[in-house]
Amino acid sequence: MSYINTLMNGELGLFKHTSLTPMQKITLRFVVVGLLYYGLVVIEGMIMRMYAVSPIDAVTTNQYFAILTAHPLVGIFGSTYLIVFGAFLFLVPFLMNKPLWSIKMASWTFWCIAIGTFIFWAAGFVSHYAPLYTLYWPLPADFTQFSVIGGTFFILGIAIVMVGTVLFVINIFKTILYTPEGWEKQPVAALLGSALGYSGFKNLFTKKENRKEHLVSLPVAAIARGTVDVAFNAAIILFTGVLILVYMVAALLGFDLKETAVDALLYKNWFWWGLDLIADGLVLIFVAGTWYLLATLITGKKLFMENWARAALLVELIVSWTVWSHHLMSDQAQPGWLKVVSGEMVTAFELITQGLAFFITLATLWSARPLKMSNPLKFLLGGLLGFALAVPAGIMQADLGLNRILHNTQWIIGPHVHVAILIGLSMTLYAAIYFLLPILTNGAKLYSQKLTNVHFWCHLFGGIGMGAFMGMAGLHGMLRRTLYINGEFMPYMVLAAISGALLLIAFLAFLYNVIMTVGLNGLLGIFKAPALKTEDLLPKA
Amino acid sequence: MVDSNTVLFGQTLIYTFYALAIILLMGWFGYRVTTDGPSKVKPAFFYTFVGFLILLGVSIHMVTLHTIPWKPMDMDRANIKADKVFDISVQDHKFQLPAEKMMIKTNDKVLFNVTSGDLTYGFGLFRNDNTMVFQMQVLPGHNNDILWQFDRPGVYSIRSTEYSGPAGVFMVEKDVVEVTD
Numbered sequence: 001m002s003y004i005n006t007l008m009n010g011e012l013g014l015f016k017h018t019s020l021t022p023m024q025k026i027t028l029r030f031v032v033v034g035l036l037y038y039g040l041v042v043i044e045g046m047i048m049r050m051y052a053v054s055p056i057d058a059v060t061t062n063q064y065f066a067i068l069t070a071h072p073l074v075g076i077f078g079s080t081y082l083i084v085f086g087a088f089l090f091l092v093p094f095l096m097n098k099p100l101w102s103i104k105m106a107s108w109t110f111w112c113i114a115i116g117t118f119i120f121w122a123a124g125f126v127s128h129y130a131p132l133y134t135l136y137w138p139l140p141a142d143f144t145q146f147s148v149i150g151g152t153f154f155i156l157g158i159a160i161v162m163v164g165t166v167l168f169v170i171n172i173f174k175t176i177l178y179t180p181e182g183w184e185k186q187p188v189a190a191l192l193g194s195a196l197g198y199s200g201f202k203n204l205f206t207k208k209e210n211r212k213e214h215l216v217s218l219p220v221a222a223i224a225r226g227t228v229d230v231a232f233n234a235a236i237i238l239f240t241g242v243l244i245l246v247y248m249v250a251a252l253l254g255f256d257l258k259e260t261a262v263d264a265l266l267y268k269n270w271f272w273w274g275l276d277l278i279a280d281g282l283v284l285i286f287v288a289g290t291w292y293l294l295a296t297l298i299t300g301k302k303l304f305m306e307n308w309a310r311a312a313l314l315v316e317l318i319v320s321w322t323v324w325s326h327h328l329m330s331d332q333a334q335p336g337w338l339k340v341v342s343g344e345m346v347t348a349f350e351l352i353t354q355g356l357a358f359f360i361t362l363a364t365l366w367s368a369r370p371l372k373m374s375n376p377l378k379f380l381l382g383g384l385l386g387f388a389l390a391v392p393a394g395i396m397q398a399d400l401g402l403n404r405i406l407h408n409t410q411w412i413i414g415p416h417v418h419v420a421i422l423i424g425l426s427m428t429l430y431a432a433i434y435f436l437l438p439i440l441t442n443g444a445k446l447y448s449q450k451l452t453n454v455h456f457w458c459h460l461f462g463g464i465g466m467g468a469f470m471g472m473a474g475l476h477g478m479l480r481r482t483l484y485i486n487g488e489f490m491p492y493m494v495l496a497a498i499s500g501a502l503l504l505i506a507f508l509a510f511l512y513n514v515i516m517t518v519g520l521n522g523l524l525g526i527f528k529a530p531a532l533k534t535e536d537l538l539p540k541a
Numbered sequence: 542m543v544d545s546n547t548v549l550f551g552q553t554l555i556y557t558f559y560a561l562a563i564i565l566l567m568g569w570f571g572y573r574v575t576t577d578g579p580s581k582v583k584p585a586f587f588y589t590f591v592g593f594l595i596l597l598g599v600s601i602h603m604v605t606l607h608t609i610p611w612k613p614m615d616m617d618r619a620n621i622k623a624d625k626v627f628d629i630s631v632q633d634h635k636f637q638l639p640a641e642k643m644m645i646k647t648n649d650k651v652l653f654n655v656t657s658g659d660l661t662y663g664f665g666l667f668r669n670d671n672t673m674v675f676q677m678q679v680l681p682g683h684n685n686d687i688l689w690q691f692d693r694p695g696v697y698s699i700r701s702t703e704y705s706g707p708a709g710v711f712m713v714e715k716d717v718v719e720v721t722d
Contacts, residue, residue: 401609
């Protein structure tokens with residue numbers, strides 16, 4: 001097969017977009033657009049890495065901070081939300097053997113998130129609206145530094161993303177609970193109890209012979225519990241967005257509302273409560289659920305210590321609601337008891353819950369020795385390593401003594417945030433993508449295993465290297481969210497930039513491999529109307 | 542006395558050792574899981590691991606409470622009388638200092654009381670080699686105070702440690718704190 005033929009029609013011409021069900025198409029759309037946004041995030045990250053080595057003339061200070069504002073938001077909403085939501089909208093019905101409650105609603109989720117992300121990114125790019133993702137009050141309403149119109153579009157874009165997110169939440173819970181046509185009436189309360197972890201928790205304290213069977217599988221339970229945090233998070237971000245919009249609309253109409261009407265500390269508490277539902281809630285819960293799913297699918301074995309795993313997910317859900325204060329340990333007006341109880345003690349629970357998920361996944365894999373080192377397995381091990389590195393780094397900074405000299409340094413954003421997201425989360429997602437690829441494409445063959453290996457090693461070394469060098473700079477006093485223009489931390493920043501370049505190479509290898517696997521015709525075909533009219537997830541054999 | 546450089550050196554050692562150990566462990570696991578051999582994991586191993594995590598989670602904060610001197614002092618600062626108080630305000634991305642140079646005697650307990658008239662800022666003290674002595678957040682509408690004891694002479698700069706928009710990127714006051722014997 002010629003190169004051009006493979007480029008146009010994919011490896012061996014095996015991928016036929018006309019054979020896809022509507023569910024396969026919508027899932028692939030989520031993943032493809034999510035990966036494109038990930039590419040944008042990598043490019044933005046590389047610009048910032050180069051800027052940290054030496055300021056680039058073509059990028060003004062205002063543009064730099066607009067990039068810094070958009071970078072995490074595009075990464076979380078445009079990339080991670082799209083990939084994760086797409087995968088879960090497919091996996092929940094797949095694991096429950098019933099159709100998705102509403103394909104149309106899934107499509108609305110896709111468009112809301114894809115378009116909303118583009119709107120807030122473009123608003124930041126054009127107007128340089130740059131209050132960062134933290135939006136510390138009253139910075140988002142500081143119109144001496146930022147354009148009101150640019151800010152309005154920025155917040156509007158975020159709000160559209162949140163609407164899509166709410167639709168995802170509804171679709172997931174409706175799919176778990178509804179009764180498809182021709183089915184026996186489903187026990188809604190029992191299903192909900194099982195999905196939220198109540199039944200698993202109860203089983204821990206019940207004699208073996210009296211234990212109830214779980215109505216939903218553990219991965220579905222993890223998705224349901226993470227989705228609770230998604231819902232709370234969307235509510236907080238929507239509420240905050242409306243508050244900021246009120247100030248913006250007032251400014252557009254010529255009124256100057258008093259910024260002191262909003263207490264900066266109270267605002268910081270509720271906003272971090274909501275934001276942390278992503279960082280310390282749904283991400284950890286979704287990731288643990290994905291680890292369990294992949295471990296059982298790769299091994300074909302039952303999960304090790306399943307009731308403990310279910311209980312740990314329930315504990316993690318409650319921990320995620322009470323953990324936010326570790327972001328306010330350097331806020332001297334924050335009550336001391338909140339810093340100790342929520343900031344230090346509850347945060348330490350994450351070491352336990354995530355440690356349990358780590359152990360249970362490894363033990364499940366170990367129980368099926370010898371395993372073939374497949375692509376999903378190697379990326380899964382990478383994901384496990386990422387969180388094993390990033391969670392203890394986070395526990396260290398969530399200490400009143402250490403936080404005094406670590407807060408807002410590169411330590412936070414390097415060994416903790418970037419290692420957690422790039423290695424822990426992304427490699428887990430890649431494991432799922434490599435696993436689902438043949439299922440979602442009806443048997444397309446991966447173009448090149450060598451490119452997959454390049455993707456794996458460059459991503460692993462690049463992500464860990466970047467986190468490590470940023471962390472070393474942080475330990476020597478380098479702050480995040482600022483600029484150093486006199487080469488103060490040059491050696492670390494050069495090494496971090498080289499590591500960043502490895503991440504870019506990894507992504508390009510992956511992207512090229514995917515394009516050559518499905519072909520340009522196949523890639524574009526994903527966005528055409530499906531030829532099959534069915535609610536089934538997969539075409540009938 | 543222990544200062545921030547000593548604590549960070551200790552942290553670097555501990556975390557580097559841990560990171561190398563966990564990377565090696567995962568490498569070993571990745572290799573061994575592909576080879577034939579015993580595959581049963583005893584529940585006792587699991588429960589021991591859970592116990593270890595609980596012990597680690599609880600002990601880390603106890604250890605820092607007894608080894609990092611500014612931690613107990615910070616938690617009890619309302620009941621400790623400061624030898625010297627500096628009132629500092631921040632507005633329009635500028636620090637307003639009480640004097641051109643703030644002079645401090647070694648071992649004096651000094652309270653820095655910082656208020657903001659507009660945005661959220663940060664207040665950090667840095668050595669000339671850019672390493673950090675300490676930092677805190679400065680929120681508008683609230684008192685933001687930090688008590689510190691300097692145990693050696695030195696000259697320090699103040700820098701905002703929180704982003705307050707592009708206008709606040711270079712909020713640095715060079716060599717404005719001097720500690721003498």
